[in-house]
Amino acid sequence: xxxxxxxxxxxxxxxxxxTPEEIAAFAQELIAPMIGNLKNAPxxxxxxxxxxxxxxxEPKAVAPVKKYNRRNPYQLESVSPWHDVAGNETEAMVIDLxxxxxxTRDIVNYLKRSHxxxxxxxxxxxxxxxxxxxxxxxxxxxxxxxxxxxxxxGMHFKVREAGKIASKVAYxxxxxxxxxxxxxxxxxxxxTEGAKFWMHxxxxxxxxxxxxxxxxxxxxxxxxxxxxxxxxxHTDVQVCVVHQIRHTVMFIASKDKDKxxxxxxxxxxAPSEEAGLDALKTMQEHWPMYQPYLKSWETRWADxxxxxxxxxxxxxxxxxxxxxxxxxxxxxxxxxTTQIFPHDDALMKLLWLAQADITQNWQFTVRN
Numbered sequence: 076x077x078x079x080x081x082x083x084x085x086x087x088x089x090x091x092x093x094t095p096e097e098i099a100a101f102a103q104e105l106i107a108p109m110i111g112n113l114k115n116a117p118x119x120x121x122x123x124x125x126x127x128x129x130x131x132x133e134p135k136a137v138a139p140v141k142k143y144n145r146r147n148p149y150q151l152e153s154v155s156p157w158h159d160v161a162g163n164e165t166e167a168m169v170i171d172l173x174x175x176x177x178x179t180r181d182i183v184n185y186l187k188r189s190h191x192x193x194x195x196x197x198x199x200x201x202x203x204x205x206x207x208x209x210x211x212x213x214x215x216x217x218x219x220x221x222x223x224x225x226x227x228x229g230m231h232f233k234v235r236e237a238g239k240i241a242s243k244v245a246y247x248x249x250x251x252x253x254x255x256x257x258x259x260x261x262x263x264x265x266x267t268e269g270a271k272f273w274m275h276x277x278x279x280x281x282x283x284x285x286x287x288x289x290x291x292x293x294x295x296x297x298x299x300x301x302x303x304x305x306x307x308x309h310t311d312v313q314v315c316v317v318h319q320i321r322h323t324v325m326f327i328a329s330k331d332k333d334k335x336x337x338x339x340x341x342x343x344x345a346p347s348e349e350a351g352l353d354a355l356k357t358m359q360e361h362w363p364m365y366q367p368y369l370k371s372w373e374t375r376w377a378d379x380x381x382x383x384x385x386x387x388x389x390x391x392x393x394x395x396x397x398x399x400x401x402x403x404x405x406x407x408x409x410x411x412t413t414q415i416f417p418h419d420d421a422l423m424k425l426l427w428l429a430q431a432d433i434t435q436n437w438q439f440t441v442r443n
Contacts, residue, residue, distance in 0.1 A: 094219055094284075099254065156431055160205045165192060169202045174428035176409035203424065210427045214261055218280065221287040224251040224392065225260070226399035227273065227303075228294060230406060232422055233415045234264075240415060242267060245406075245426055246276050249399045255440030257398065259430045260285075264419045270298030277306040290381070290393050294318050300378050314378040316343050317395040323368050335362065342372070343394060348383035352376065392441065405433050 080088075092098050155174070161167035165186075172182045179196040186192040226249040234243040244267055248260040260280060265272050273296075288310045293299045300312040320339060327335050338358050345351035355376075359369050372379065382394040392398070409429040416422040 094217060096219065096253075155435065156209060157206050157428070160209060161202070162205075165190075166202045166205070169194075169199055170206065170428065171432075173199070173203045173425070174409070174432040176412050176429070178412050181412075203428070206424060206428060207420070210423060213427065215283070218260055218283045218285050219250075219252055220284055221289070222250040222252060222260075222285065223289045224292065225249070225288045225290070226292045226396050227276070227299075228396060228399045228403065230403055231267075232410065234419060234422055235415055235417050236419075243419065243422065244272075245422065246272065247399065247402070247406075248276060248280065249402055251392075251398075251441055257434075257437050257441065259402070259434060262423065262426050262430070264423050270296065270302040273299060273302045274306065277303065281306060290385075292393050292396050292399075294396060295322070295375075311381040311384070312378065313381045313393050314375065315394070315396040316379055316382070317397070319372065319375070319379060323371070326368050327365060331362075331365075335365070338362075343379075345383075348380050351380065351383060388442075398441075402430075402433070405429070 088101060092101060155167070155171060157170045157174075158167050161170060169182055169186070172185065173179075177185070179199040182199050183194055183196055186194050227247070228249075229244045229246050232243050232245060233240050235241070236243075243264055246263040246265065248262075250258045250260045252258050261276070261283075263272075263276055263279070265275075288303075288307050290311045290313055291303050291307070292313045292315065293303070294315050295318050300314065303310055303312050320336075320343075323339065324332065324336060338354075338361065341354040342351050342358065345354050355369065355372050359366055359373075362369065382390045385393065406426060406429055409432075410422075410425060413421075413425065416425075
C-alpha cells in the first residue's frame with residue numbers, strides 16, 4: 076500500500092500526541108491516503124476499498140500498538156498504557172488484574188492457580204508501583220483550551236495517616252471535550268471536601284491550559300459555584316437538579332410522595348425558566364405544608380436554572396451530574412476491596428489505574 080508509515084515512525088508520532096486536537100489531526104492524516112484512493116478508484120471497486128481503511132504497518136512481533144478506530148475518526152484505540160512500564164507479559168497481567176480491583180492476595184492466588192506462577196504480595200505491590208511515573212505524567216499533562224461541559228465531584232475514602240485512620244477526598248474532574256467525548260481531566264487527593272480545595276483544582280486545570288468552560292456541573296456543595304466563578308467568571312454553573320430533588324423528597328410523607336414528585340417534575344421539565352418558576356410557585360400554593368422544603372428551590376433558583384438557557388438535548392446532559400456519578404460507581408467497584416488505603420499514593424495509584432482501564436471502553440461521543 077502506498078503512503079504507509081513505518082511502525083517506528085508511527086510509535087514516535089503517537090507518543091508525541093498530547094491533546095484531543097493533535098489526535099484528531101493525526102487521525103485525519105492517517106485516513107487521507109484512503110480517501111484519495113477512494114476518489115481515484117473505479118466505481119465498481121469503491122465498496123471494496125471501504126472495507127480496507129488505511130492502517131499503519133504492523134510489526135511481526137507482538138507489541139503494544141495504537142490503532143485507528145474505524146467507527147470514529149477522532150478516536151484512537153490503544154492497549155493499556157502501563158504496558159510501556161511492565162517488564163514482561165506477566166507484569167502487565169498483574170497490573171491489569173490490580174486495575175480491575177483484585178487485591179494483592181487475590182492476584183497471588185490467581186497466578187498460582189491458573190498459571191502456576193509463584194509470586195509474593197510485596198512483589199505484586201512492587202510491580203504495580205511501576206505506574207507511578209505514568210500517574211505523575213498524566214496528572215500534569217496539557218489539556219484542551221476549552222471544554223463545553225465539565226463535571227466536578229468528590230469521593231470519600233479511608234486512608235491511614237500518621238498511625239490514624241483519616242477521611243480523604245478524591246476530587247475528580249470529568250470533561251466533555253470539543254468532539255463530544257468524555258475525558259477524565261485529573262484526580263486530586265486531599266482532606267475533606269470543600270470549596271477551598273476546589274479552587275486549587277480549578278487553578279491546576281487553568282495552569283494546564285484550560286482557558287474556558289462553558290457549563291460546569293456540580294452538586295450542592297456550599298460555596299462551590301462561587302469558587303468556579305472566581306476562576307472562570309464567564310462559566311455557567313449548573314447545580315445538580317437531581318440532588319435537589321432527592322433532598323426535597325426525603326422529607327415528604329409517603330402518602331403524598333407520588334403526587335408530589337409528579338408535580339415537582341413540572342418545574343425542571345418546563346419549556347422555559349419563567350415557566351419553571353411559575354410551576355414552583357404553583358407547587359408552593361398546592362403544598363403549603365411542605366413550604367419550607369420548596370423554599371430551598373426558590374432560594375437556590377439562580378444555581379438550579381442555568382440549564383433552561385440551552386436546547387432540550389443539552390439540558391438532559393447538564394441538569395444532572397449523572398455522568399460523573401456513573402464514573403464514581405465504577406471507581407467504587409474497583410476500590411471496594413480496599414477498605415483502608417495505607418497512604419495517599421496507594422489510593423491515587425488505584426484510581427489512576429481504574430480510570431485508565433475504564434476509559435479504554437469510551438469509544439463513542441456523548442449522545443446529542
